[in-house]
Amino acid sequence: MANERFTSALEVSLEVELTVTGRKSGREITDKVWFVQGSDRLYLLPVSGTDSSWFKNVLNNPAIRLAAGGTQVTARAKPITDPAVVGQVVAMFRAEYGSENVDRYYPRRNAAVEVPLG
Numbered sequence: 001m002a003n004e005r006f007t008s009a010l011e012v013s014l015e016v017e018l019t020v021t022g023r024k025s026g027r028e029i030t031d032k033v034w035f036v037q038g039s040d041r042l043y044l045l046p047v048s049g050t051d052s053s054w055f056k057n058v059l060n061n062p063a064i065r066l067a068a069g070g071t072q073v074t075a076r077a078k079p080i081t082d083p084a085v086v087g088q089v090v091a092m093f094r095a096e097y098g099s100e101n102v103d104r105y106y107p108r109r110n111a112a113v114e115v116p117l118g
Helices: 004-011 053-060 083-097 099-105
Strands: 015-021 028-034 036-038 041-044 063-068 071-076 078-080 112-116
Touching: 004 063, 004 071, 015 053, 028 053, 028 083, 036 083, 041 083, 053 078, 071 112, 078 083, 083 099, 083 112
Parallel strands: none
Antiparallel strands: 015 028, 015 063, 036 041, 041 112, 063 071, 078 112
């Protein structure tokens, strides 16, 4: 799935372009989102948790595309709603972006998405 160019691009990127398929329109929708990397996985945190449109789209169709640094990969996203696992992802986001920023920009932290990179 992930190639070396993409994972190298992640090392110098603060965000990725996430493309999902609209659950109602069927059209591709692209948003820039923050991410954190954990071993061979990428984690995304929807700003409005389970109410985020892109999260609802992933629930409907887990096929996504990620782009960074002029390269892209396709992957199958795994939605996460288990509070313990979401809490771990939130902690990783706080370590990466600062607690204040995570608290400010992510008011509803009840969901996350895991994307395998290998």
